[in-house]
Amino acid sequence: MSLTEFFKNILRLPKTLKESIIRHGKPTSDRTKSEVVMSNIFLHIHSTRIQRYTLKKTFTMGLGVMAAASFFILIVTGILLMIYYKPSVDLAYDSIKDIQFIVPGGRFVRNMHRWATNVMIVTVFLHMARVFYTAAYKRTRSFNWLIGMALFCITLALSFTGYLLPWDQLAYWAVTICANIAGSARELTDLLGITRYFDVGGLIKTIILGSEEIGQDALIRFYWLHCAVLPLLMIVILSVHVWRVRKDGGLARPDEIKPEELAGIEVDEKAEEVFNNAPQKTYGLMCLVKGKTPLVNKGPEDTIPSWPILFIAEFSIFMFILAICCVLAYFIDAPLRELANAAVPENPAKAPWYFLGLQELVSYSALMGGVGIPTIALLGLALIPYLDREEQSVGRWFDNPTGIKVTINSVLYSSIVTIGVLAFTVKFGWLRNWFPDISQLAIILINPGTVLVAFFVLWSMICMVKYDSTRLSAIALFTCFLISFAILTYFATYHRGPNWDFFWLKSQWPIH
């Protein structure tokens, strides 16, 4: 008896095993579709039903998912690279060469890692811009914007710490530049004459590098940050970020959506019915609780089940990013120069590309460019949701025609101002060239970087007064910073040569 039972059990094994893992049936009905999402730890970070507006392609453009997808690629390729990489000053460079030459697939994996990094940084930037321009940081989503800022910083930190690991000239000198930027508070303490007693810059630099110069200590520190600490932080905070999207009531969407805006997106006929005909639906204690919760005062919700459409969309974005990385990795090798040599400085020594805009500012004043302006910018970005509390419709690019107008004007304004200041500086120099004995304090306070900031703040104030709107003023300021950052990055990448001199083309660089 039990023997036959036993054989039956063996035969039924595939079925019982599957049932023990997946308890719901095929996702055909609304109920099972919800169960697919709810009962899966990885999927349940999404809600079971999503707003149709969320799937509007021109709304999010999938930028957040793109960033997450590239992060996933980075984790996988990074784990593979860790097998062969040796974080030692003597072995690191050779291990990278070995990865490049003889590790099976090593070259491709390393290239993928490099390209996914760049894709991630670009998409994170664009994702931030998208959230800003669609006003998605408003109402309940303020805190998630802050979490996003943290993720933004971690992304840059991850990329930067990884930059040193190959231990080649490019890495060594780029990190030297950045370490010096971190130590630029010395400019201020020097000025006050207190560096001897209270060397903040030196302290920060020593904390980052583990010693005065970049050496084994710095390498192992960067390795530890790059492979353990920062990825863990990233994963945890990223989870919170995505979870908050759900808790804040899904992606931001306009209060009134015209049907033609949702053309082409599937409709769930039942949604109308369910929510319309449920007058007994209450919001429980929510109406007694202070503050706003997402669902109060909402009419019938235009939702569809997440499964499968949302997951198909996300997977397609992942595959798209993977394909881009594959193509780039096949054709363009990640750079690897000669072994790091502390005695032979690169000229020009350039930071990673996403810091080049800052390096351009640093070339005017290390303190302002390296610490002051980034702090102001980050602080300003972080505080946007708390300073701009205007009630308005969210979820549309630039809000309305006025917003578009302000954005376009700001793009023009900041392009002209930035290019103008750069051209002026290249052509005529700056205070130090005119008054060689001028106090460093004057340079710290008045340099092209601070002048740009002043111009932008002025413009933003003008917009605030003219349109009587903090939101439009914020748009003006954000656009100015964004465009200026892009121009500075481009300028420093292509038009700065040895000794940080201006050149039209790289081929004009003098080499002695």
Added chain:
Amino acid sequence: MDKFFRKIILASSLVIILFLLLAAWRENLSMDWQKYQQKYKQELFHLAQNDQEKQTAEEYEIKLRQIVLPKLGRSDRCVTCHVAIEDIRMDHMEQPLKSHPGDYLDKHDLNETGCTVCHDGQGRAITVDAAHARDPHEYWEKPLLDKPFIESNCVRCHANTLTQTPNYNYGKALFKKKGCFACHSIRGLGGAKGPDLSDIGDASFHVKMPTAENREGLLNRFNGNVNLAYLHEAIVDPAAQPKETLMQKVDFSDDEVAGLTVYLKSLSSQRRVMDIGVSEVQSSTPLTFPTKSKASEVTGASSKGYAVFNDNCISCHTVGDGDRVGPDLKGIVGRRKMKWLREFIQYPSKLINAKDPIAMDLLKKYDVVMTDMGLTDEDVDEVIKYLKNPEAVTVVSKVKTDTKDQEALTQGVSPEQVSKGIALYQGKQRFVNGGPSCLACHNVKSPDVFSGGLLAKDLTTSFSRLGGMGLGAILKNPPFPVMKKAYKDKPLTEDEVSAVLAFLEKVSLENQKEGGKESSIEFGLILLVIGLSGLFGLFLLYFLFWINKKNKSVNSKVYDRQLKSEDD
């Protein structure tokens, strides 16, 4: 909607599969070394004369090959393509399957020396371009060396003069004979007028590169070796860069240029460091040159002449200390005619070219051509004035009061010694005989070290109190009971004593300088300040947290309401 995403998935998947396949193909099936090894295998079959040899050919495996040299930190994969390098039957083959020419491999065990130690190139690479590393735009450090430049790598191991390196030997001799070291120094030996050439053979292209006009041609000529191209340019046309160079153009023959290039290429930090026990002779005793003391003040009638002499002549000549490369110049003014002397000092080449009898004699005797040092008429006058009466110059060690100048501060004590002293004092570097570090018991007020123990006397002013001699004696043979016990059987070596002394002297000097001002700050004070401010910071934080604290009971509101309603 759905279809749009599905299409993206399909297209992306196809692209991904295609490129993964392409990458796999590129890496596994399209490599040149596989073809070379196949060809070698065929040749083995072709040459096989008996069954056993056929068997060997049959078993020949197509795979990556490498020579790992842990001692040299190299992995040479050159043998992946050059598989027949030890197979003398392959003499007739084309590269890369040719066997190594000459009998070099008889004496150089491949498994001990590898390839790149002699040939340079990128040993880890397995493609021709990357391994030969001839593209200067791709940042290769050491491109493959051709004949005769490969001779310059022999000195990585060999100290002896080798008969197999005629160009190197010739270049080395020429460097001396032409008086190059009058201006250029190598490892601290030689003049200071021109750049130091110690590591010129390692110079990366960031540092030394031919000028734009010559670059293309020279790089082609030297197969993309930037270093050789630069050396060639510097020898043949010194004025190419920098334009205002003092170095004069010398018409070298092609052989001479080649010799000098090989010799200069050999000057590198790798020199002799790769010796795996092949040299019995140590490097021949080098010429000794007096080092000029920078921190000295010269007074006297002909101090200007002394300076000129020091800058230009001292590499080869002495005054009263005997012949070196050139003759001792003591009393030269009495021996030679003034007009001749003047001319010879200013333009020696002119006289030599004119076959002046005295100049020819000198050349014969010393076998080194005196170099035109580019002296002005005034310089010549001054230097002759100095040579007339060298005793009229007094050289006094100069103490600068500039606090920034570390070197001056320590009064001729070398910074290396001081830093060694600091390391020893703090115990960062152990005393050779195992004695405990000074810091354990002694304190010193210095920004370089942390506060030390309080067990024994503060050593901040010890040097000024006891002087070098007294302090030295204490260090060598401690008279204090505890110290005596601590250093029993663990005496400091002479070298360590002088290092610690150097450090204490520096501390003492610094303290004297800052005596009046109360600017010397102790770490203890800093820690106290940081600690106190931290404490206040914490208090502030607590305060901020509690600022909103309800100082009534939780239900006081309810209570109040009750009271109020009772009132009503």
